[in-house]
Amino acid sequence: MSGQGQGTEVIVVGGGVIGSSIAYHLARAGVRTLLLEQRTIAVAASGASAGGTRQQGRDPRELALSMRASARWATLEDELAADIHYRRKGHLTVIEREEDRVGLVEAIGRQQAAGLNIRLVEGAELRGIAPALAPHILAGSYTPDDGHANPGLTAKAFAAAAARAGAAVREGVTVHGLAVEGGKVVGVLTDEGRSGADLTILAAGAWSRALAATAGVELPIAPMGLQMILTEAVAPCLDPVVGCVGRRLSFKQLPAGNFLIGGGWPGDWDLARPRGVTRDAGIWGSAQTAAAIIPVSGTVGLQDAWVGIEARSADDMPILGPVREVAGLVIAAGFSGHGFQLSPAIGQVLAELVVEGRPSIPLDALALDRFAGHDTAATLAAPFAG
Numbered sequence: 283m284s285g286q287g288q289g290t291e292v293i294v295v296g297g298g299v300i301g302s303s304i305a306y307h308l309a310r311a312g313v314r315t316l317l318l319e320q321r322t323i324a325v326a327a328s329g330a331s332a333g334g335t336r337q338q339g340r341d342p343r344e345l346a347l348s349m350r351a352s353a354r355w356a357t358l359e360d361e362l363a364a365d366i367h368y369r370r371k372g373h374l375t376v377i378e379r380e381e382d383r384v385g386l387v388e389a390i391g392r393q394q395a396a397g398l399n400i401r402l403v404e405g406a407e408l409r410g411i412a413p414a415l416a417p418h419i420l421a422g423s424y425t426p427d428d429g430h431a432n433p434g435l436t437a438k439a440f441a442a443a444a445a446r447a448g449a450a451v452r453e454g455v456t457v458h459g460l461a462v463e464g465g466k467v468v469g470v471l472t473d474e475g476r477s478g479a480d481l482t483i484l485a486a487g488a489w490s491r492a493l494a495a496t497a498g499v500e501l502p503i504a505p506m507g508l509q510m511i512l513t514e515a516v517a518p519c520l521d522p523v524v525g526c527v528g529r530r531l532s533f534k535q536l537p538a539g540n541f542l543i544g545g546g547w548p549g550d551w552d553l554a555r556p557r558g559v560t561r562d563a564g565i566w567g568s569a570q571t572a573a574a575i576i577p578v579s580g581t582v583g584l585q586d587a588w589v590g591i592e593a594r595s596a597d598d599m600p601i602l603g604p605v606r607e608v609a610g611l612v613i614a615a616g617f618s619g620h621g622f623q624l625s626p627a628i629g630q631v632l633a634e635l636v637v638e639g640r641p642s643i644p645l646d647a648l649a650l651d652r653f654a655g656h657d658t659a660a661t662l663a664a665p666f667a668g
């Protein structure tokens with residue numbers, strides 16, 4: 283893919299779903315944009331992702347972004363002129379124990395108050411929405427506007443649309459560092475030489491920390507490996523994505539019939555490679571958990587397993603927006619296992635920030651300086667809750 287590259291105004295580092303969405307929204311707004319990806323589009327977290335487009339269960343700091351993204355998901359395939367396997371068939375977070383009901387009902391109430399289309403479902407309604415659930419499942423919180431899409435296809439569709447809108451999309455170009463002059467980031471240093479830009483947006487996922495450090499910026503993020511398993515295909519039997527309180531589970535049936543199962547099972551990672559290494563215990567644990575909640579999955583053979591390398595921030599929330607002490611640099615990293623759903627909104631608000639100077643959704647609660655004075659090493663060392 284290629285497009286214009288001369289006189290670049292904005293360089294976006296990283297061709298995952300986040301960088302590709304940002305490049306698309308910038309190019310669409312008429313900004314001269316260069317997207318640099320060291321391997322291929324969607325090679326890292328964005329190609330390994332579970333692809334859930336869930337608004338429910340979001341931290342209040344990112345709920346407005348998530349709801350904006352949900353509105354965009356509804357028409358994204360038309361907008362990008364691509365089949366990204368989007369299915370808007372709901373998300374269901376179920377409970378197995380009566381003692382979890384109070385927490386579920388409270389969480390539904392909080393999210394309804396924030397404007398989310400979410401409700402408690404049980405009995406015949408619950409079984410109608412997801413007949414494949416195990417008989418012991420009691421109830422669930424249901425968001426009919428959630429769903430899933432193919433994450434690799436989505437990132438590639440954003441990148442292709444960015445190129446069509448005039449962005450230069452370059453694969454196979456490694457950024458070795460940020461070019462800094464007089465305390466300002468003025469572009470990047472790559473294996474092809476130096477590229478200048480008025481603004482550089484760092485969207486290099488788990489690789490962002492080392493790149494930010496070249497401009498003296500400390501990003502409180504750490505890599506984490508998240509494991510997925512994929513079963514063989516069966517006849518269609520499940521519409522919504524299913525999660526379960528107290529379990530590591532994210533379960534969906536893909537359009538081709540395979541069950542895609544994750545939920546925060548850890549795998550091993552090595553930043554020299556775009557994918558991590560699976561752990562047998564996690565594959566087994568993930569399959570057992572899935573079979574306990576959706577019994578039919580226990581009767582289907584395993585087809586594949588993989589580990590995506592994701593950037594986890596010190597509070598499991600994305601780091602978004604300008605770096606106050608270093609001009610010319612914007613961060614979009616640290617998506618902590620839930621960046622895919624947000625991607626249309628992230629591109630939109632960052633393009634607004636660049637073009638209009640102000641995003642339509644305030645990003646202050648997600649700014650890097652929220653970590654000032656905090657011991658982020660300790661929180662980054664804590665286990666990931668999923």
Ligand SMILES: Cc1cc2nc3c(=O)[nH]c(=O)nc-3n(C[C@H](O)[C@H](O)[C@H](O)COP(=O)(O)OP(=O)(O)OC[C@H]3O[C@@H](n4cnc5c(N)ncnc54)[C@H](O)[C@@H]3O)c2cc1C
Pocket residue numbers: 295296297298299300301318319320321322323324325326327328329330331332333334335336433455456457458485486487488489490493508509510532544556589590591592614615616617618619620621622623624
């Ligand atoms: C297994 C798994 C399941 C997930 N499930 C969900 C889900 O159901 N729903 C959801 O919303 N989110 C989910 N996520 C999270 C979501 O997929 C990520 O938050 C999102 O893909 C992050 O995108 P990114 O563009 O920031 O990072 P990445 O996709 O990792 O992209 C970063 C890119 O930067 C490139 N790069 C790195 N260094 C350089 C360099 N020096 N020069 C040039 N390029 C560079 C990399 O090659 C890479 O392509 C999941 C993640 C994983 C791993």
